[in-house]
Amino acid sequence: MAEMLYQRDIYGKTLVELGKQNKDIVVLDADLSSSTRTSIFAKEFPERFFNFGVAEQNMMATAAGLASCDKIVFVSTFAMFATGRAWDQIRNSIGYNNFNIKIVASHAGLSVGPDGSSHQALEDIALMRVIPNMNIIVPCDGPQTRDAVIAAANNPGPFYIRLGRPKVPSIENKDEFKLGRAQVLTKGSDVTIIACGIMVQEALIAVNNLLSKGIKARLINIHTIRPLDSDTILKAAKETKGIVVCEEHTVIGGLASGIDEIVAENFPTKVIRLGIKNRFGQSGEPADLLKEYNLTSSDIEKAALSCVS
């Protein structure tokens, strides 16, 4: 059984690790530090942690001021409020200045669960993807969260890192994490499945089920959504009969759109998008929500079969 971890726990611990190495690491939160786990950093380095209360716009623009004084600023809250409430601040004060600010947002996607639609960010990747200079990482599990946070700290410029709320299984046998480089988890030449975040686990189950039916699926974990690894995507487009993209996000503007853009411009091929389609989220347990929105392993399996049949 794979190890189950909260990405947020790993985030908090990694921040402390970074904080010990670099005195310029500063962390900000907006009254959700116990949920985002920036509280772990706050306890260790209270002089470099600032809680702004329920005021995300101020937090984002304040991060810009700190970054202008050469601080590496990690900013956390829920994905909905980080990217939605403070989008103008992120665009104009962070992205436009190309500042060294790392927005690490938790509770993204449907898997927030019972809190329902107001707290389920299904548009955050789209909102960040349109801002020039912005790097985007969606780690698939606990260990990859550490890789993502370290990569963000070590590379200049603005980053958006998307984390989920629930515990997630650690995905085994991944190649070394490289920013901007997709990870091919299973080799296969019949069909390609591309996933990010918690959908990677669902996709893995689908790949195994397909294999029992004699279909070899190539599974690609795209942790870096910006810059997108077009080489790996085009190779899959050329070598397999179709691409299924799965994301816990609207099909407009996120990972699927990124894949579509690359494929359409360079090597048109069939792309099936599994994601949220013109709907808001709602309350429910994460597993039930994935079923309701057609994002389970069997949905992925069905889509993959339609590519090869």
Add this chain to the structure above:
Amino acid sequence: MQYSDSQIKELEEKAKQIRRLIIQMLAKAGSGHPGGSLSAADLITALFFAVLRHNPKDLNWLERDRFHMSKGHCCPLWYAVLAEAGYFSKDKLLTLRQLGSILQGHPDRRTPGVDVASGSLGQGLSVALGISLAAKIDKKDYRVYCLMGDGEIQEGNIWEAAMAASHYKCNNLCGIVDYNGFQIDGKTKDIMELEPLVAKWQAFGWHTIEIDGHSMRQILDAYQEAKTIKGKPTVIIAHTIKGKGVSFMENVVDFHGRAPTKEEAEKALKELA
């Protein structure tokens, strides 16, 4: 610190020169915001030429005082002051708003002396707060000044920043409100009343100083007083006249966001001679 009459006179002359530059660059650009640039000219001239610890030849000097213009549309004033102080050559001023210019229609980091872009209103006080907190972390004694428009402070973000700056006891932070009483659509009191403005800032935990924003002595005294305040940030509420210095622009809302024509500029420059 006491300022002599001759120092005051010198600064008043300097402010006049800054106003001339503002008119010249806006007339050349053909668009831009004269009203608020002129109303804040005395405040920012005094700051740059008598108060701010800075070195135009060392842009990254870590000990420098910081200035941020939150009301970014008044950048002709910022650019004029930076050029006059020697951050870049004055002939660049005539490239304002042109393609490829270091002087954008709203400020950004391609201009020497501008550390953070502005233009989308309401974010600058937060930026200044971030700089103030960085000084605290690094145990540095530089100060941060932030110019806000009166219309601008209708933005909620300003009050989020105001709350946080007093929460974090940012005594190294000095806000300046250019209270000229006008915004694009008309008088602030008709569009969205700001009063009681001093009481609002006080309620948010700030030390307030109310002055005539065209009295050089009052301006300088206010900056000095702000430096002595412990445990809280200071805001200078400066009563000003929109378009100050050019008779036909004063209190004329049309000149919030309209550049003078060639003829108007000539007339204005005569008044500012």
